[in-house]
Amino acid sequence: MALGTNTGGAGAGTEVPALSGAPLLGSLHDLKSDSLGTYLRAQQRHGDVVRVSAGPPGIRADLYCVFSPEGVQQVLASEAANFRKDNAFYQEVRESFGNGLLTSQDEDYLRQRRLVQPLFTRRRVDGYAGAxxxxxxxxxxxxxxxxxxxxxxxxxxxxxxLRAVARILFGTDVEATADVVARCFPVITDYVLRRGYSPANIPRNWPTPGNRRAAAAMEELYGVCDRIIGQRRRAGADASGEDLLTLLAAARSSDDGGFDDGGFDDTELRDQVLIFLLAGHETTATSLCFALHLLARHPEQQDRAREEITRVLGDRPPQASDLERLPYLSRVVKEAMRLYPAAPVIGRKAVAATRIGGHAVPAGADVILAPWVTHRRPEHWPDPDRFDPDRFTPEAEAGRPRYAWFPFGGGPRACIGQHFSMLESVIALAMILRAYSFEAVDAEIPVSAGITLRTQGPARCRVRRLDTPRAE
Known part of the structure; x- marks a missing residue:
């Protein structure tokens, strides 16, 4: 029977092997202390589909972890309708950052996608290179x-x-927003994480210190967004700005029959802005951080990237059209995303019973995909922990399953901003590497899984201006 066929329901497949854990709490401690290592260990011990249980009896959560590229493709693409963003974690993100493209579903998502898609065409995104x-x-x-x-x-x-995405979103209002986002986002994301991974939560409106800190941060963040949205609304047709917020405020969509279903109201517009701020800066920051740190640890690859940059650009500023002319630098970014995917864990909830890799997955199951693990499968990535940008030559990519590498998700909900992320990463790296050489001070960077991949300490590099003679 073909992979993913759900004929016969969950009972038609074999039982999912389980990762052993503590008698009372299962793998709760392991997931809290090192979730990425726990998922990697689960795959190495038990294979493509593994059940990981966490929490005390009565409120224990069973996580059905899917690690094979074929299983990932089933969840994200071929059976995407059966795997929804209905889990507790996404609900916490919705309540804090709104019902934007990342969190919305069904007709809300389809309508938002129709409205936003024209603003993320390749031509439109290329226009953000200057910012x-x-x-x-x-x-x-x-x-x-x-x-x-x-x-x-x-x-x-x-x-x-953060500065780049705030400038693209808000134009001349970047100064008024970047500091607020930098101050408020860590408070809110920590709050979401605590609640999203807790077996039980108190109501948000109880006046606990944690609830009050998060509420104050959300009030400040919402306030600055609402103020700027109001200014754009009042400017109306006279607005001449080309920042993304102005374009979002003016966005309209229609179906095939030509019916205009209207644009975003103010709350919807704020929701999109918050999601773009969240997804648009933390993910790219992760990719840039690790690309630089990996190059700092691998001087041969750093020199090769710099030679390409110098040969292609000379002294001129990089442009969007240079993306295709910097293939090695693009491969550096992709390899950094493989080793350190910005979204190391992706969650879904199964609507109906199905089979994945021949194993029975019941209706209502919490399903976990882990790019952190799939990106390290040795059958697709020999010597998987080695940094090797040439894994992403066109020939090498053609020889791997489509979902052996999926830092931007996939299927109908693939990240709308993936071209922007690549564009921003390549332009920024080109300018930085042309100006400085890098040597790693911190040899290893501990990481953990938050809403995005998090560093658990500094990632320090010694930088030397390349037009400055080396001190003897």
Whole structure:
């Protein structure tokens, strides 16, 4: 029987093997202390589909983890309608960051996608290259004052990615928003994580210190977004800006019959802005951070990337059209995304019983996909922990299953911003590597799975301006 066929329901498949855990709490401690290592261990011990149980009896959660590219394709693409964003984690994200493209479903999602899609065409996204280059130039200049020539590329790339996406979203209002987002987002994301992975939660309106801190952060963040949205609304047809918020405020969609279903109201517009801020800066910051740190640890690959940049660009600023002319640098970004996927874990809930890899997955099951694990399957990635950008030559990519690498998800809900993420990453890296050489100070960077992949400490590099003679 073909993989993924759900004829006969869950009973038609074999029982899913289970990862052993503690008698009372199962794998709860392991997931809290090292979820990525736990998922990797589950795959290495039990294969493509593994059940991981966590929590005390009565409120124990069973997670059905799917690690094979074929199983990932079933969940995200071929049977995507059967796997929804109905789990507790996505509900917490909705309540904090709104019902935007990342979290919406069904008709809400289809309508939002129709409205937003025209703003993310390749041609439109290429127009954002100048904003990325301008923000990167500021970082390049600021590093000249780095104490002892050492920078934390995790903090610096978070700052760069946030400034870039805020400039693209808000245009001249970037100064009014970037600081608020930088201050409020960590409070809100920590709150979402605590609640999303807890077996039980108290109501959000109870006046606990944690609830009050999160509510204050959300009030401040919502307030600055609502103020700028109001300004755009009042400007109306006279608005001449080309920032993404102005375009979103003016967006309209129609079905094949030509019926205009209207644009976003103010709450919907704020929801889209919050999701774009969340997904648009944390993911790219992760990719940039680890690309730089990996190159800092691998001087041969760093020199090869810099040679390509110098040969293609010379002294001129990079443009969107240079993306295809910098294939090795693009491969560096893809390999960084393989080893350190910004979304290391993806959750869904099964609507109906089905089979994955011949195993029975019941209706209502919480299904976990883990790019962190699938990106390390040795049958598709020999010596999987080795940094090798040439894994992404066209010939090598053609020889692997489609979902052996899926940092942007896939199927009908694939990330709408994937071209922007690649564009921003390549432009920023080209400008930074042309100006500085890198040497890793922190040899390894501990990470954990949050809403996005998180560094658990500094990612420091020693940088040297390339037009400055090396000190003897």
């Amino acid at each position: 990325v280059a301008a923000e990167t130039a500021s970082v390049v200049t600021a590093w000249e004052e780095a104490l002892d020539g050492i920078v934390d590329v995790s903090d610096e790339m978070t700052h760069l990615a």
